[in-house]
Structures are given as C-alpha cells and as structure tokens.
Amino acid sequence: MTLKHSSIALGVVAALFGTTDVKADEFEKSADVIVVSGSRVEQKLSDVAGSVSVVTEQALEQEVSIDLASAFRYQTGITTQGSAGNAQAITVRGIGGNRVVYIKDGRRLNDAYEGGQGLLIGRGYLDLEGVRQIEVAKGAASSLYGSDALGGIVVIATKSPSDYLADAASYAHLSAGYHGASDEQSLSGVFAKRLGEHAASVQLTRRDGGQTQNYDETLPEADYTSTAAVLKGELTLGAQSSLLTTLDYYTQETEQVLAAQSHETKEENDSLSVSVLYNSSAATTLYDNLEAQVYFSDYEQRSDQTRAGADRSGPYVDTNDYRFEQQIVGTRLVLDKQLNVGDVAHQLVYGADFDQYDTQRPRYKSRRNLQGTLVKDHEPQKAFPGADTRLIGLFVQDNVTLLPDTLSVNAGLRLDSYQMDPKQSALYTDGVFEKIDATALSPKLGVVYSLSQNLSLVGQYARGFKIPPHDQAYQSHGVEPFYQIIPNSDLDPEYSDSIELGLKGNFDSSQFSVAVFHSTFDDFIANQLVRTEPTFIPNVSKQVFQYQNIEEVKIKGVEANLTLWLNDQLAIDSGLTYLHGKNSQTDDYIESLSPLNGFVKARYESEQWSLTTALRAASHMDKVPSDAAIKTAGWATVDVFADYQWHSWQLNVGVFNLLDKEYVNYERVAGSAADTSLSQYTMPGRYLAAKVKITF
Secondary structure: OOHHHHHHHHHHHHHHHOEOOOEOOOOOOHHHOEEOOOOOOOEEHHHOOOOEEEEEHHHHHHOOOOOHHHHOOOOOOEEEEOOOOOOOEEEEOOEOHHHEEEEEOOEEOOOOEEOOOOOEEOOOOOOOOOEEEEEEEEOOOHHHHOOOOOOEEEEEEEOOHHHHHOOOOEEEEEEEEEEOOOOEEEEEEEEEEEEOOEEEEEEEEEEEEEOOOOOOOOOOOOEEEEEEEEEEEEEEEEOOEEEEEEEEEEEEEEEEEEEOOOEEEEEEEEEEEEEEEEEEOOOOOOOOEEEEEEEEEEEEEEEEEEEEEEEOOEEEEEEEEEEEEEEEEEEEEEEEEEEEEOOEEEEEEEEEEEEEEEEEOOEEEEEEEOOOOEEEEEEEOOOOOOEEEEEEEEEEEEEEEEEOOOEEEEEEEEEEEEEEEEOOOHHHOOOOOOOEEEEEEEEEEEEEEEOOOOEEEEEEEEEEEEOOOHHHHHOOEEEOOOEEEEOOOOOOOEEEEEEEEEEEEEOOOEEEEEEEEEEEEEEEEEEEEEEEEEOOOOOOEEEEEEEEEEEEEEEEEEEEEEEEEOOOOEEEEEEEEEEEEEEOOOOEEOOOOOOOEEEEEEEEEOOOEEEEEEEEEEOOEOOOOOOOEOOEOOEEEEEEEEEEEEOOEEEEEEEEOOOOOOOOOHHHOOOOEOOOOOHHHOOOOOEEEEEEEEEO
16 A cells, blocks of 8 residues: 555545543443543543643553653553653644643643754653553643643553552562664562551662664664663542652663764662541531642752864864652642532532742863863853742632533633742842742633433633743753844743534444644744854854744644444554644744545454454645755555463563555654755664563
C-alpha cells in the first residue's frame, strides 16, 4: 500500500468510525472508566463535558511503553517530543511546554526551562513502572488547577499498596524488559504486604540504555542509567479515615563522549519527593469526603561539560558546570459535598492549593589554556537569576444534575494569586528584574445533555491562565558578539478561552466521540527579535531577543474517534485529529501545530493471548510559519504487538515500524529553516520491544 493510499484509508476509516477517547483495556467502555481530572474527585469519563484521554496500566503493558512518547502513540490531539533517556514534553492540541501542567499523585511536578522547539529541559524525567493511570484533560483547566493549565493537564497516578494487594495478604512481581529503539534493558520489582490493618509497598526499577537513534543510526552515542524507587505506606486511622505516605525517588545519569578530554558531557537528573495524604469519608455538615495533602519535592539537574575551543589568546579547554535546581513545598485541600435542593442534585467540590517554588540556575565555567594554566576558576556565568514563586488558589465547582439521566451542568470558578520575586545576584546588576504580582479568575461551564440512553451532546467553556515563567521573564545571557537575550519583567500572564462542542455515543457494540474545539490565547509569550547591533566583525550584527507578549493566537480543530466490537474477541479502534492555528497579529501559522494525523488498530483477544495490529499515519505538513520554515512529507507506519499469559507469567512483545519506514515527525523539526537536513531527525527504523513478568 502506498503512503497516499494508506493516508486515505486511515482518514476514511477514522471519519466513518470515530473512536472513544479512552485507552483503559482495549475493550473497556468509556462509561466504565473513572477519572479525576474533570472535577478533582472521581467521576465516570462519560460524565465529563470536556475531552479527556486516558492511558491505563493495561495499555502501557500491552503496548510495551517505557516513556511518555511510547505511552501516547495512539491518542488523538496529543503529540510528544523527546525520547527515553532525555527530557520529554507533551503537546495538547498544539499547546505544550510550560503551558501544560503535570500532576503526579496529587503534587505538581518540577518546572522546567525552554530548550528550543517546544521542548522543556528538566521535565519528563519519570518512570512509568508502577503507573496505574495517566489522564490528559485537553483544553484550559485553570478553573481547577490554576496556573500553567492553559492548554491542558497531565495527571499521573501510581499504584498504592491496596492496588497491588486487592484481597491478598502479600504481593510481589519481577519483570525484565528490552526496548530496541534505545537498546534499553530494564529490571523491575514490586513487593507489597498487609501489616494488620495497614499496608506497605516498594517498587524498584533499573534501566540501562543509549541514545534513541535516527533511521540511519548516525546519531552520537550516549549512554544512560536510571534508578526509580517508590515507597508507600497506607495507615488505617479508623473505619472512615486513612493516611497515605509516599516517597518517590528518581535518578538518571547520562554520559556522552564525542572526543576524549575535548568534548564530553555528563548529566545527572535527581528528583526526590515526600508526601502525606489524609483521606476521610466521615461526613460532616461541610463535606462528605475530604482529602488533605502536604508534600515536598527537590529536583536538581547537573550538566558537566568539557569543551575544547580557541580564541585570540589560543586554544583552551572549558569545564562547564550547568545546573537547574528547584524545590517545591505544597499543600492541597479538596472537599466534596452532595446536596439536594428540591429536585436538583448538587455535588459541590471545593478547596485550596498552595505551592511555593524556589528556583535557581547556577552556571560556572573553568578554563585552562594549552599549557594547563587555569585561566578561569569556577567563574559564575549568566543565564537567569532564579526566582521565588508563590501560588495560592481557591476553587469551587458545582456538578448539578438538573434532569436525572438527561441533563447535567458543571460550573466552576477559581481565584489565584501569584507572586514571583527574582533572586539577587551580582551577575545581573545591569538587568532590570522586578517582582511580578497579580491575580487571575478562571471560570468554567460544562453541559452534558443525553439525547437518548446511548447518545449525548456535550459542551464546555473554560478559561485558562499562565504566569510568566522565570526563565522567560528574567533570562539575561548571550554569546558575544552573535546574540543576546534580555529580560522582560513587564510580561503579562497568558490567558486562554476554550470552547468545545461534541457528540458521544455509547452502544453495545460501539462507542464514538466527535469534538470540535476553538481556543483563543491572549498575550501569548514568544521570543521576539527586538533589534540588531553592529559588531567588531565585518558584516556580522548581534541579534537582541526578548520574550514579549503577542496579541492573540487562535487554534481550532476536530477530533473524531470510535471503537467497534465486532465480536467477543475482535475490536477495531481508530482516531483522527485536525488542527489549524495562527498568530492573529501576523496571520502566520504557529509552529506548534501538527499535521492531519490518526491511527487504526485491530485487536484480537482470546482467553490467554491477544494480538494487535496498528496503523499510524500523518499527512504532509505545509501549514508552517513562513516560506523559510521547513515542511515535511506524509508517512504511515505499522506496529504489531501481542501478549500471552500462562499461570503467573506474562509476556508482552511488539515490533514497531514493522515495514521499516523512514519518516520524520513534523513536531521534531517545527520552526526549523527550510534547508535543514532531516536525516538526524528521522524516527527509528524497525525495532523490537519485549517485557516478561512473573507474579508471586
């Protein structure tokens, strides 16, 4: 089948079928899936007015996923950047970076800084082993989660001791895996045990791999090793209350040697978080259920680089010590209360969040000349001075059942206050760094109207906002005499207004959803060229950049999805995404868009084994910011994966890019110059992934 015919077939199938926007078990209906991203309390996915994609533990195992990129292969409206061993980022309907907030087990994950092409450095270093479910709420979610939920939220939940144990007194499993794209080998183990009325679990994972290669396998070699540990304890305080303590640790070391003693890089990413979560279902006048959490997280990235160079004084060797450090202290309180006012049922969800960030990015340089003389000794270098950021939010949402089984409305409102103070540093006396202090009000209104027992109309309006991040407001560095980035403490927060209308169907042998959405982003922050200056080099001018607010960006699109159960063993799943977005000020396309893309999966499942064949495809991309920007060709790939269970053994295996197709994801090169060589950005060719697990 040619690429053209593959793309046409995919479009026809997806347009006719649609899909469900859920990946629990491949056969599970959306009505059976429970999410928390829609209200911050548990509710059925079918009752959520906005679009939510769900990836569960079963899907992660079936698709042999090891990172965010592999976890979201078959999702509408979601693309990823980065790969195993590297920083990773999720883009939701054309909006990514720090405009999507990440929540893991109730706590915010560390912030990050811009690394180019929409990728955030410092974020995405996490392990998927032990993850119970990942939810991605698409569109603004600031009414519940505050700043950074401008384009969506990613909610990651890991398994608790009770999830492992069920009704058993103890539980254990060992697993070993291999992933050919990065030549990764992994070993993981879990042990959980009941201790009277209490329970505890420990999960350990070790991974060793290398640089994810391009199609020609010509990228420089880089090796990584990671260790993850999650310890949890469940304490039963009474018949209706409990305490969950969590220690979550992750460390990864990456090493690359291109030329010994002249071009070496060693990078370490370490994160440690401790949280205590109190749950109570002892109903009072104020609440039926209460969740209170306090947590602390400490993240540090350190990059030690050896670089040889030369200047007017001759050859030299630099040793660079670059770091990104962030500590977060946070608390959250979530309460819900069921109320009946006449014939109208209300579920009130309300609470408060507090997060305090301490962010630093120290950079140091040492230099020795060819004779070995120390010219610079651990001298501080400019980047941005770091900041102390405080976020306080109060929220309330009312889930109202106006007509039982027919009409429900959810209305939410959140008030946020934030303050960001730049840290004082002698390096930045020539810069202008001022405190940024403001408030934001974020409303939401959603409606679910049942046309029949099987068909529902849904609609939602939501407002989002994002505070100016520290790296964009306070960044002050450059490479003389070529470019300089100057700070801008006058940045305004970004705001978004998102509208979504959809139709959902849930039948005995099929389910589908179609969503049309439109989002307007005001005061969008982008890096702008503000002036050029002459330099001492003939015909070379220094470019001066600054992050500035641009007036407006608009994104609209369509997602169409469906699952068909042909019989008890065979199902077909498909999805299609179309995006269109422009800078209203310049009428140029924005570079974070994705081309028309989608997937079709066919799955056969028996009592002990299953087999899935999946087709993924994207059309050519010509909706680019300007004629000088790169365009990409369309592509289609085929994946095949299977699982087999025998007693306490489970085997998952997959062959990805089965036809060994050479292709480039547009998201990897978006915004690059038109003459950019695509070879280094191609995706891996055919590779194998496998995992075996034994449960005790």
